[in-house]
Amino acid sequence: MSTYVVTCSFCGTANRVQADKEGKSGRCGNCHKNLPLMYYRPQQLTERTFDSFINAYNGPVLAEFWAPWCPHCRAFDPAVRKAAEMLAGKAAVIQVNTQENPVLAGRFGVSSIPVLFLLKHGKIIDRLSGAQSSEAIVAWVRRHL
8 A cells, every 4th residue: 555754743743644544533642643644636625615625724725726617627637636646634625626616716816727725724825727747736736944
C-alpha cells in the first residue's frame, strides 16, 4: 500500500500516512498532536460542500474549476490527479464542476476554464489559467508555501 509523508504543523516531524487513511485524522508520532488531513486524490466539491471543506482543512487548497464539456479540462485532468498525489500531505486538491456549480464559479470570477486557484484559509493567494503539467502545478504551489 502507498504511503505519503505528512509534516506535523506543530513540531515539524515527517510522518508516514497510509493511503487508506485519506481524509482521516491522525496523530504525530513525535508530539502526538493532530496531523493535517492528507488527501492524495482531488476532492470533488459542490456549492454545498465547498465552504465546510475549506473551513475544516488546515492548510493550502488548490482548487481547479472545470467543466465536463471542455476538452482542455478533460486533457488536464491527469495532470491535476498527479499533482494531488505529489502534494499529498502538503496541500489538498479540489475540483469544482462549473456546469453544476455556477454560483461558486461566479464567486471566484471564473471566466475561462480550466483555471486553478491557490487558497489559504479561504483567501485567494494566486490564480493560474490554462492546462499545465503536474510538475508546473506543483512548482507553482510550492513557490507560495
